[in-house]
Amino acid sequence: MQKKIQRIGGVLLFCILAFAVFGVVNDILRxxxxxxxxxxxxxxxxxxxxxxxxxxxxxxxxxxxxPNLLWGEYGIPSYVMSSPSQPVACSYYLLKEMLQYQNxxxxxxxxxxxxxxxxxxxxxxxxxxxxxxxxxxxxTELLEDFFPEYTWKQKLSYYIPFLVYHDRWSEIKSYDFNxxxxxxxxxxxxxxxxxxxxxxxQKPLKLPKNTRKYLKKIIDLCxxxxxxxxxxxxxxxxxxxxxxxxxxxxxxxxxxxxxxIPFFFYQKTKELGIDYETDFYDDQHLNTYGTDKLMKHMAGxxxxxxxLTDHRQEEKYKSWDEDYExxxxxxxxxxxxxxxx
Amino acid sequence: MLFNSIEFLIFFPxxxxxxxxxxxxxxxxxxxxxxxxxxxxxxxxYALLLLTSTVITYVTGLLMDSADRIxxxxxxxxxxxxxxxxxxxxxLGILFFFKYYTFAADTIVRLLQTVGIQARIPAFDVVLPVGxxxxxxxxxxxxMDVYRKDICAEKNFLKxxxxxSFFPQIAAGPIERSKNLLTQMNEKHxxxxxxxxxxxxxxxxxxxxxxVLSEYLAIAVNSVxxxxxxxxxxxxxxxxxxxxxxxxxxxxxxxxxxxxxxQVMGFRTMENFxxxxxxxxxxxxxxxxxxxxxxxxxxxxxxxLGGNRKGEFRRQLNLMIVFxxxxxxxxxxxxxxxxxxxNGAWQIIGRWLKPAKKKIKKLFCVDETVFSHKLLRMLIxxxxxxxxxxxxxxxxxxxxxxxKKIIGVGSGWLTWGGNLKAMGLTYDTLLVLIVSMVILFAAxxxxxxxxxxxxxxxxxxxxxxxxxxxxxxxxxxxxxxYGPGYDASAFIYFQF
Numbered sequence: 001m002q003k004k005i006q007r008i009g010g011v012l013l014f015c016i017l018a019f020a021v022f023g024v025v026n027d028i029l030r031x032x033x034x035x036x037x038x039x040x041x042x043x044x045x046x047x048x049x050x051x052x053x054x055x056x057x058x059x060x061x062x063x064x065x066x067p068n069l070l071w072g073e074y075g076i077p078s079y080v081m082s083s084p085s086q087p088v089a090c091s092y093y094l095l096k097e098m099l100q101y102q103n104x105x106x107x108x109x110x111x112x113x114x115x116x117x118x119x120x121x122x123x124x125x126x127x128x129x130x131x132x133x134x135x136x137x138x139x140t141e142l143l144e145d146f147f148p149e150y151t152w153k154q155k156l157s158y159y160i161p162f163l164v165y166h167d168r169w170s171e172i173k174s175y176d177f178n179x180x181x182x183x184x185x186x187x188x189x190x191x192x193x194x195x196x197x198x199x200x201x202q203k204p205l206k207l208p209k210n211t212r213k214y215l216k217k218i219i220d221l222c223x224x225x226x227x228x229x230x231x232x233x234x235x236x237x238x239x240x241x242x243x244x245x246x247x248x249x250x251x252x253x254x255x256x257x258x259x260x261i262p263f264f265f266y267q268k269t270k271e272l273g274i275d276y277e278t279d280f281y282d283d284q285h286l287n288t289y290g291t292d293k294l295m296k297h298m299a300g301x302x303x304x305x306x307x308l309t310d311h312r313q314e315e316k317y318k319s320w321d322e323d324y325e326x327x328x329x330x331x332x333x334x335x336x337x338x339x340x341x
Numbered sequence: 342m343l344f345n346s347i348e349f350l351i352f353f354p355x356x357x358x359x360x361x362x363x364x365x366x367x368x369x370x371x372x373x374x375x376x377x378x379x380x381x382x383x384x385x386x387y388a389l390l391l392l393t394s395t396v397i398t399y400v401t402g403l404l405m406d407s408a409d410r411i412x413x414x415x416x417x418x419x420x421x422x423x424x425x426x427x428x429x430x431x432x433l434g435i436l437f438f439f440k441y442y443t444f445a446a447d448t449i450v451r452l453l454q455t456v457g458i459q460a461r462i463p464a465f466d467v468v469l470p471v472g473x474x475x476x477x478x479x480x481x482x483x484x485m486d487v488y489r490k491d492i493c494a495e496k497n498f499l500k501x502x503x504x505x506s507f508f509p510q511i512a513a514g515p516i517e518r519s520k521n522l523l524t525q526m527n528e529k530h531x532x533x534x535x536x537x538x539x540x541x542x543x544x545x546x547x548x549x550x551x552x553v554l555s556e557y558l559a560i561a562v563n564s565v566x567x568x569x570x571x572x573x574x575x576x577x578x579x580x581x582x583x584x585x586x587x588x589x590x591x592x593x594x595x596x597x598x599x600x601x602x603x604q605v606m607g608f609r610t611m612e613n614f615x616x617x618x619x620x621x622x623x624x625x626x627x628x629x630x631x632x633x634x635x636x637x638x639x640x641x642x643x644x645x646l647g648g649n650r651k652g653e654f655r656r657q658l659n660l661m662i663v664f665x666x667x668x669x670x671x672x673x674x675x676x677x678x679x680x681x682x683x684n685g686a687w688q689i690i691g692r693w694l695k696p697a698k699k700k701i702k703k704l705f706c707v708d709e710t711v712f713s714h715k716l717l718r719m720l721i722x723x724x725x726x727x728x729x730x731x732x733x734x735x736x737x738x739x740x741x742x743x744x745k746k747i748i749g750v751g752s753g754w755l756t757w758g759g760n761l762k763a764m765g766l767t768y769d770t771l772l773v774l775i776v777s778m779v780i781l782f783a784a785x786x787x788x789x790x791x792x793x794x795x796x797x798x799x800x801x802x803x804x805x806x807x808x809x810x811x812x813x814x815x816x817x818x819x820x821x822x823y824g825p826g827y828d829a830s831a832f833i834y835f836q837f
Binding site for chain 1: 825
């Protein structure tokens with residue numbers, strides 16, 4: 001009998017050990033959205049019900065919103081849960097997931113992906129957005145919505161992303177071991193790629209059906225939860241995708257005005273003072289100089305108009321100060337004149 | 342349901358758990374239902390074929406048993422032969438229709454065309470039922486064993502049906518003999534920790550062979566063979582060598598998983614491979630490769646044909662007949678027949694050259710016991726067997742073109758990186774492949790030296806045992822070729 005108990009105990013212990021090893025291996029091999037920032041996954045590190053502002057959208061949102069800056073200047077706790085080419089359908093489900101853990105006052109939604117006609121662009125982009133979502137109601141709902149025809153087996157890899165990422169072993173980087181959750185979804189980049197300002201379009205493009213559908217769902221979700229939804233379009237350089245996005249934004253402007261939703265169309269108002277020679281990271285996104293300009297305006301507006309309070313003296317936000325110090329130190333280190341670039 | 346599918350990873354532990362939990366008297370029915378469920382996951386309709394074969398051979402078995410009670414010898418033999426013929430004709434008829442009809446029709450049409458006759462034979466678009474060659478041979482071996490009175494006919498239909506459909510073996514063998522497996526159906530299997538652990542270890546090794554080794558080898562082989570016209574002789578030579586290991590790992594992995602799975606449930610099944618590439622002659626190779634099939638052909642075809650009892654010519658003829666049929670068993674295509682015949686021919690040529698080899702050995706005072714001599718024999722055997730594999734992997738015309746290119750091997754040497762890229766590999770995947778091949782070699786060497794690695798591992802201290810288990814599990818999970826985008830490729834031997 002004793003031997004039996006020993007064996008059962010041994011098997012159980014081995015299973016626990018195997019699961020623990022699996023946890024470690026899975027964490028190393030899984031996809032890190034935004035590399036070290038690991039934005040979707042790191043969201044779960046934030047203490048529950050501590051965020052006032054949530055930002056969702058495509059890469060334009062993490063290249064334009066810097067949560068540490070918003071904290072350092074105004075004491076507003078925020079998080080960017082974005083992913084590359086994140087369409088509105090994904091943003092909706094990410095928001096739904098976030099609201100299970102946080103009770104924000106404001107949701108910022110960047111509009112670059114409003115031009116997407118489908119629920120998702122490519123599988124890779126879809127996985128960037130949703131693989132980090134924990135197994136639960138939201139993920140199940142999303143998969144049923146996106147893939148009604150899929151069998152359980154076809155959906156399995158979305159629940160267990162390891163099935164896809166196990167072969168990342170040959171491309172492991174240092175950030176797979178050291179993620180910087182303290183960036184809170186933001187990125188830092190001082191790379192400068194001079195750009196040309198696009199001509200401002202006159203003719204609007206109709207909002208795609210899916211965008212309307214999921215934007216309406218986001219609006220409803222925000223209303224249900226008493227959240228102020230704010231739309232904004234980060235400045236873009238002159239390229240075909242951007243020109244299409246600008247035309248879409250003309251429609252967004254009308255749509256937002258009709259529903260009384262604030263919409264910052266920075267390309268149109270030119271209020272940020274963006275310098276196309278210095279403020280772009282590539283032909284699509286702002287660099288940190290551009291982000292600083294956008295944040296200065298956005299943070300000021302949020303502080304003044306959304307009734308957000310300064311949490312800097314509160315005990316439960318102590319770690320935010322530490323994170324801000326880390327952010328400043330890294331920023332200092334990365335500044336081109338300091339690093340000698 | 343493939344062994345390397347997620348369904349099986351759910352199915353198998355559930356079956357094992359329930360198997361040990363339910364009372365012994367229900368286990369046979371339970372396993373039978375599980376086996377039919379397992380089989381029906383491919384195509385539910387084909388379970389009817391399996392059932393038909395089972396019923397026919399069950400009834401003919403009983404009839405032969407009753408015929409044994411006839412006192413008059415001539416009448417008894419006549420009756421028994423009639424029942425054997427009935428079982429053989431019906432089962433081989435089903436096999437012929439589903440596997441060989443199109444091939445035979447096509448061959449006849451072509452033959453008639455060569456003499457100027459245009460013929461049209463009705464075509465049937467049928468999908469080959471999984472494992473039909475395996476279970477047909479299984480039921481026929483039972484029929485022959487009952488006929489020869491090696492075993493008594495099984496009275497219990499459920500037990501017999503389980504013997505035929507036993508899920509670890511139904512799709513790709515081993516072609517278990519009734520003498521071994523059928524008798525175990527009456528045994529009461531208790532949960533024995535050591536046996537279960539040993540079975541699981543064997544399954545783990547089988548998964549390593551399939552998911553890591555065979556799949557990486559398949560990448561390299563398929564990259565080259567699928568576009569052989571654009572490949573150099575050197576690349577084709579490499580791919581041909583690698584194919585020998587791919588097919589070995591692929592089939593041995595299936596056998597190991599099947600044997601391991603049976604062992605977890607307390608069943609002892611026969612081994613199917615015994616370090617075939619350590620063979621020192623082609624005949625020796627066939628004693629080590631697909632043992633259950635080779636044994637079947639030996640007992641139910643070669644020996645009834647007269648074996649080696651009727652002179653040298655008949656011996657050689659019988660050998661060629663066996664390998665001709667063996668080739669045909671592997672696939673309804675002439676290139677399989679050619680592959681079989683080459684293997685038969687190697688053995689006959691080997692016998693012809695025996696006196697000359699003897700003279701040479703005497704002349705050079707060759708010591709046959711030394712390692713260098715054994716190694717040379719192994720290398721030559723591998724070369725001969727590998728040559729035949731070309732016609733297993735490619736059809737006749739492609740095979741000839743590939744051989745021509747390989748003969749002109751010198752002209753096709755490329756850079757190291759160029760060859761690697763052409764074979765669909767990277768430096769990282771090559772490293773995994775090399776390490777895996779070293780593991781395979783080490784495991785086979787232990788087996789060759791009759792060292793049971795599993796027992797050795799199980800005797801080690803807890804920390805080392807667990808470390809080995811974890812390395813095995815996570816080695817497969819990380820480096821294995823599986824997941825979305827990967828078409829859970831069937832085991833090569835499924836097509837037979």
